Amino acid sequence: MPSHGPAPSDVVLRTVGLTKRYGRLLAVADLDLEVRRGQVYGFLGPNGSGKTTTIGMILGILRPNRGHVELFGLDARQHLAAVLRRTGAVMESPSFYPHLSGRANLRIFALLSGGVSRRRIDEVLDLVGLLGRAASKVRTYSMGMRQRLALAAALMHDPELVVLDEPTNGLDPAGMREVRQLIRNLGQMGKAVFVSSHLLHEVEQTCTDVGILKQGRLLAQQPVSELLQRGQALELEVTDAERAMAVLRGLDWVGELTRNDNRLLVQVPPERAVDISRVLAEHGIYLAELRPHHNTLEEFFLEVTGGEEPL
Amino acid sequence: MISLLASELLKVRGRWLPWILSVVLAALLALTIFGPYLSWRGSGTQSLEEFEQQSFVLPWSLAAILDTVHGVGAILLAVVAASFVGTEYGWGTVRSCLIRGQTRPRYLAAKLLGLAVVGLIFLAVAFALGLIFTLVTTRLAERPITLDVPAGPSPAEVPLMFLRTVYAVLPYVLLAFFLAEAFHSTAAAVGGSLIYTFVEGILLAVLGGIGGRAADMRLLFIGHHVNAVLELNRIGVGPIQAGFVLRPRPEAADLLDPAQATLALALYCLFFVGASLWLFQRRDVRS
Incomplete structure (x- = not known):
């Protein structure tokens, strides 16, 4: 697809x-x-x-x-x-030989990958900020350091x-x-x-x-x-939210409406901002704020998974 | 394959297990040679001729050394083999290695080669150490350092005796390798190998004692074939077995044809390698 x-x-x-x-x-x-x-x-x-x-x-x-x-x-x-x-890969909970140094671990993986020089090993160790600890045994590494080492291992053969x-x-x-x-x-x-x-x-x-x-x-x-960008919307803060809802519901080019106190979320393309402002002003409702609403991945995620949190 | 082998040897670097096991084997070899020597010194009654065919004087001591190298070496190398494979699963490094662009057969072959190199060095050093010990005791006993005794081995036969011993160690090591691959665990492989080795020793003695069809069942056991192969190491050695051996020494009439036993051991080795590869090829490698 x-x-x-x-x-x-x-x-x-x-x-x-x-x-x-x-x-x-x-x-x-x-x-x-x-x-x-x-x-x-x-x-x-x-x-x-x-x-x-x-x-x-x-x-x-x-x-x-x-x-x-x-x-x-x-x-x-x-x-x-x-x-x-x-292909380079970092698996969940990266695994290493704990009795060997970070550099020796990379040398083992380099031998398995083929064609990785010692200089390149040091380059990737530097890239992930582990060059200073390259000679330390992996058993002394924190979880974060192991993760960095795994990234180095994944990237060293380009x-x-x-x-x-x-x-x-x-x-x-x-x-x-x-x-x-x-x-x-x-x-x-x-x-x-x-x-x-x-x-x-x-x-x-x-x-x-x-x-x-x-x-x-x-x-x-x-x-x-x-x-x-999907489902574009405008966020409004108005002087009379209840009346504004009533006015906007009467417009056929306005989609779904959501209210939170004086704030409204209006499903409408952002280029309609001027029209919204004019229509509300004609009804004596004034805008305190009007701005495009940015959808988040979280909203999309919750929508498609039926509200299940990712964790 | 050379780079794969290099990676396997690099993994062993810094591991204590082979060193600890080397010390254990060295201590038992010392006991094999110096024990009878000190006993002879302490007895003060028996002549050296009664003792010399037991263990500490060259060339008869060669069989005792090789018995210990085999009996103890097989167990210790089984531990090493189990650890070689099992710890990779325990640490989760099998996954890390397999995602680097090596096929599973090549990975397993490199592991076996690495194990072969480490094992060969381990046994060769042990044999050399045993030789040094027996040179010392032979000299202390004021006997000539020579192989030239009636029915004694020729110098060319000594390396052959060592190779025979190495060959007889192989099935036990590969059994441990297979068990570690089957159970993804060092402990299970070490436990399984030790249980097999000890139970085999007992069963061979029991079945041999019963005789008849029960004695024929000994053909199923690795140790029965190993006995036939190692018996060839007894050139010029008397009937007493002095090294650390877990199997009963059979009567001469009970021994298999060495060529047939050699082939049977090869089949055991092939089975364990083949089964390990089959399992490794078809199973998922999970964290």
Whole structure:
């Protein structure tokens, strides 16, 4: 379901009818999604909705019961080694060899990935702010430091697709901000980024596209910019809210109306602001404030998931 | 594959387990050689000729050293194998490795190769240490350092004796490897291997004692085939078994044909490797 007609070669990740069952539990159901080059795709869903299971199937560590994953246009199952070399990933709760240093851990993963120099290892350690602690054993690292090390491991071989499962888990606010910036930069560099998160504002600030998963089913998938512009509205503060409601209800070009004290939320295109102001003034109702209402991802999320919180 | 092997060896760096187990094996080897020597020194009554065929004087001590290297080494290397595989599941690093663009067969092959390198070094160092100990006791007993005794091994046969011992260790190590892969746990693999080793020793003795069809059932056990292979190490050694061995030593008439036993051990090894790969290929790797 591409949202803006991509060239086929732009599609880096595609899942087709991906389904995973654990006994009688349907963890992921018939999932179709696409991620393109330069896209930062936010994968949102409540806990247990199947986000990590989906990522496991994308990375080949879980076997789907039905459907398949395509990476770089190739069937991931048949060409797993080749496509994973072009992919970097941070799994949920990143794991390392605790008795080894951060640098030694990266060297192990570099040997598995192939073609990563020691200099590049130090570069990515520097990028995630761990160069100063690179010689310390991982068992002495905090959760946030492990998360940073996992990011370094994911990026060190300069992958074309970056898959991140809750990448800001355990980070302090400054670290979260840095990681968000890093994710945005990756998208700007033309890489495809697939990031699962339970933090709505994080996805809103970071991602170009969003997919919302609930009970293993993809409920919605569209560009964040379109989603935030959907159902445009104006927020008004008026001198007489009750009369204003009555007047506005009489206009056929006004959609849904919501009142909170003297404030009204009017579902109407922003270019109708002048008309609203004029009509109300004609009825002796004056505006104290009028501004466009910005939809949030949270509103959209609650709408499509039926009010379930992401956490 | 070389870079994969390098990654496996890098993982071992800084781990205490192989070092601790090396110390245990070294201590037991010291006991194997110096124990009988001190006993002989303390007895003051028995002639060295009565003692020398037991353990501490070259070349007879070679069999005792290799018995210990096998008996103890198999258990300790099973612990190492279980830890090699099990801790990766415990730490969750299997996932981290598999998402780096390696196929599962290659990953498993690298693990087996890494284990082979560590195991070979472990057993070779143990054997060398045993040789050093017996050189000391042979000299202390004022006996000639020589292999040249009636029915003694030739110098070329000594490395062959060591390789035979290594080969006989393999099935136990691969059993532990398979159990760790099956249960995704170090503890289960170590426990399973130890239980098998001890129960096998008891059952071989019991079934051998019963005789008849019950004795034939010993063919199902690794240890029965190992006995036949290791018996070839007894060139020039008398009937007494002096090393740390958990299996009863069978009567000569009870021994299998060494070639047949060698093949049977190879089949055990193939089964454990094949079953490990089959399980690893078809199962999900969860956190």
